Amino acid sequence: MEQTHLxxxxxxxxxxxxxxxxxxxxxxxxxxxxxxxxxxxxGLLESLLLLPMVLPPTVxxxxxxxxxxxxxxxxxxxASLNIQVVFSLLGAVIASAVVSFPLMYQSASxxxxxxxxxxxxxxxxxxxxxxxxxxTITLPLAWPGMLAGLVLTFARALGEFGATLMLAGYxxxxxxTLPVAIYFAVESGQTEKASFWxxxxxxxxxxxxxxxxxxxxxxxxxxxx
Amino acid sequence: MFSLNITKNRKQxxxxxxxxxxxxxVVLFGPSGSGKTTILNCIAGLEQxxxxxxxxxxxxFFADRHKPLPPQQRKxxxxxxxxxxxxxxxxxKNIRYGLPRKxxxxxxxxxxxxIEHLLASYPWQISGGEKQRVxxxxxxxxxxxxxxxxxxxxxxxxxxxxxxxDELLRYQQIWNxxxxxxxxDMDEAKKLxxxxxxxENGRIAAIEKKALAHE
Numbered sequence: 001m002e003q004t005h006l007x008x009x010x011x012x013x014x015x016x017x018x019x020x021x022x023x024x025x026x027x028x029x030x031x032x033x034x035x036x037x038x039x040x041x042x043g044l045l046e047s048l049l050l051l052p053m054v055l056p057p058t059v060x061x062x063x064x065x066x067x068x069x070x071x072x073x074x075x076x077x078x079a080s081l082n083i084q085v086v087f088s089l090l091g092a093v094i095a096s097a098v099v100s101f102p103l104m105y106q107s108a109s110x111x112x113x114x115x116x117x118x119x120x121x122x123x124x125x126x127x128x129x130x131x132x133x134x135x136t137i138t139l140p141l142a143w144p145g146m147l148a149g150l151v152l153t154f155a156r157a158l159g160e161f162g163a164t165l166m167l168a169g170y171x172x173x174x175x176x177t178l179p180v181a182i183y184f185a186v187e188s189g190q191t192e193k194a195s196f197w198x199x200x201x202x203x204x205x206x207x208x209x210x211x212x213x214x215x216x217x218x219x220x221x222x223x224x225x
Numbered sequence: 226m227f228s229l230n231i232t233k234n235r236k237q238x239x240x241x242x243x244x245x246x247x248x249x250x251v252v253l254f255g256p257s258g259s260g261k262t263t264i265l266n267c268i269a270g271l272e273q274x275x276x277x278x279x280x281x282x283x284x285x286f287f288a289d290r291h292k293p294l295p296p297q298q299r300k301x302x303x304x305x306x307x308x309x310x311x312x313x314x315x316x317x318k319n320i321r322y323g324l325p326r327k328x329x330x331x332x333x334x335x336x337x338x339x340i341e342h343l344l345a346s347y348p349w350q351i352s353g354g355e356k357q358r359v360x361x362x363x364x365x366x367x368x369x370x371x372x373x374x375x376x377x378x379x380x381x382x383x384x385x386x387x388x389x390x391d392e393l394l395r396y397q398q399i400w401n402x403x404x405x406x407x408x409x410d411m412d413e414a415k416k417l418x419x420x421x422x423x424x425e426n427g428r429i430a431a432i433e434k435k436a437l438a439h440e
Contacts, residue, residue, distance in 0.1 A: 118309040121271050124296040125303040126323025126367050136322075140313050 007173055008181035009200055015089065015164075015177055016157035019097035020104075023153055027104035028146065032134070035112040053102035057162025060099055064167045068094065091168035092175050096157040103156055107149020111142035144219040148212055155208045158201070227371055227403050231267060231277030231287070235260065240274075240427035244420075246403040250394075252418030253407045260427040261407040265373045268405065269303045270296035281371055302364030302372040307380050308356045310348035316359050317344040323367040331366060337399065338362045354385040358392075365400065374406045378413065390416055 030049070034042065052060050068075045068085040078085060085091045115138055123133045161179040168175040170184055178201050185194035228245035240260045244251070253261045266272040268279060270286065273293050279286040281301075287293045310319050320331060335341045338358045343351055351359065357377065364372060377393070378386040390413060397404050408414050414421055421433040 116309065118305050119311055121269075121296075122303060122305060122309045122363075123311075123322065124271065125269050125299070125301055126363070127297045127300075127325075128323065129297065137311060 008176050008178045008197060011089070011092075011174075011176060012158055012178040012201075015092045015096055016154055019093045019100065019157045020150065020154045022093070023097050023101050023104045023157070024150055027101060027149075027153075028108045031105055031108035031112055032138075035109060036117065049105050050102045052099050053106075057099055057160065057164075058166060061095060061163035061166025064091075064095060064098065064163060068167065086167060087169045087171060087175065089168070089175060092164050092177055095163035095167045096160045099160050099163050100153045100156040104149050104153040107152065108142070108146050111145030111149070112138065114145065115141045144216070148216060151208050151212050155205055158204060227281045227405075229264070229268065229277070229279045231264075231274035231279060233263065233267065233272075233274045235263065235427065238427040240264070242422075242424070242427070242429050244422055244429065244432065246405065246420065248401045248403055249419035250397055250404045250406060250417050251420045251422060252414045253405065253422050253424055254409065254411070254414040254418075255424030255430075256409060259424040261409075261424060262375055265303070265375055265405065265407060268371070269301050269373060270294060270299050300367070300370045302367065302369035304357075304360050304364050304372070304374040304377050306376045308348075308360035310356060310360055310363070312348055314347075315344065316340065316346050316348070316351070319348070319359060320363045320366050322363065329366075331362075334362055334366060337396070353381050354389060357381065357389055361396070365396075370402055372400070372402060372404045374404060376407055376409070378408075378410075386413075393417065 034046070065086065066072055068078070068091065070076070070079060070086070075085060083090070085094060119137050119141065120133050123137050128136070158177075159179055160177070161183065164175075164177060165180055165183075168177075170176055170180050172181075176184070178197050182194050182197050182201070185191075185197070226245060226247055230243040231240070233240040237258065238260070240263055242260070242264060253264060255261055263272060267274050268286070270293060274287060276289050278288045280288075281299070284299075285291060285294065286299055310316075311322065314322070320335075321327070321329070332341075335344075338361060340355065340358050340362060343355055343359065348356060348359075357380075361377075374393075378389055381389060393404070393406075394417065406417060408417075418433075419435050421431075421435070422429055423431040423433075
């Protein structure tokens with residue numbers, strides 16, 4: 001009994017962990033690539049990247065179904081590789097990743113742009129390669145802002161419901177993340193079970209925001225800004 | 226010998242300047258927005274002119290129909306207006322940042338600039354005058370063949386400023402490379418410059434050479 005109680009938490013952490021890792025890598029690379037660069041259509045591209053933040057999750061879920069469904073563009077191709085997205089853990093990961101991506105991209109983008117270009121320029125005149133400048137100047141200076149984005153992304157991924165339900169469905173022991181499990185527990189009148197998970201997810205969310213608050217205060221103090 | 230002859234279109238005016246420098250102090254003097262910093266950025270390779278040529282001794286920094294030399298290969302030291310010391314590194318790491326060898330001997334540089342006691346401090350822990358000397362040490366540590374200074378004393382109070390100006394004259398004698406200094410302070414320009422270049426709306430209005438007075 002104890003095991004089934006904790007299964008949704010375990011699945012949620014797994015889904016949010018994997019999706020946050022993916023989103024972090026892709027978000028940071030894209031943000032770095034697009035920062036301090038202007039080209040035709042950049043505004044449109046950035047709007048598209050941020051779109052999942054303003055759309056209802058059901059709309060995102062619908063779009064993902066079209067893409068990843070059996071007859072979808074990507075779904076068909078994945079099916080030929082024997083990979084199924086719909087009604088699978090992978091589906092939950094993709095839904096969480098897409099919905100939480102804008103938070104990471106936005107944070108990383110702001111963080112990169114807030115790094116004073118003079119630091120990078122002075123490093124260039126000192127002979128440092130672009131690669132070295134990124135690792136020793138840009139990334140460390142942008143890190144506090146990015147870490148905040150990382151925590152928000154994880155929290156958002158953990159709380160994802162609509163798109164997850166549409167793409168991954170509700171398969172107990174397989175795709176029942178905490179938010180989905182809460183919904184179906186309430187639906188079937190299992191208030192006690194739902195309350196237990198609600199407490200868990202509220203504690204996780206609260207720890208994330210508390211830590212974020214503490215961290216940003218500490219960073220401000222340490223850098224003397 | 227350093228020489229520059231460039232044009233660059235800017236929003237308000239066209240930059241069109243030509244001058245050369247030996248191992249001396251050249252002061253670019255003019256009101257803000259007259260293109261002084263743009264000239265320094267072009268010399269350092271952080272911005273590119275539209276056309277013309279920039280050359281230091283045998284090395285071509287920029288020329289029409291040539292790929293501009295990247296800033297990394299120009300051996301040009303650049304002291305920014307408020308020094309741009311890396312805030313997350315202590316003084317020693319700042320100074321050593323551009324050095325290929327970790328154990329390079331910096332003692333004489335640190336001695337001349339009187340900053341040996343600051344090595345473990347972070348930029349936000351030291352005074353304006355100290356920051357300036359650290360930034361200078363950082364720029365000189367890479368042994369540049371040319372040093373650019375953008376309003377190097379504007380962040381200092383007048384007492385420190387005077388002192389730092391005297392020191393800068395001394396450093397130029399020691400390193401014996403061209404220093405190109407941007408300022409909008411007339412007294413400072415007169416005190417420091419061997420050659421004074423007066424800029425107005427991107428063009429050279431006058432060139433004055435101090436050396437001529439002695440000849």
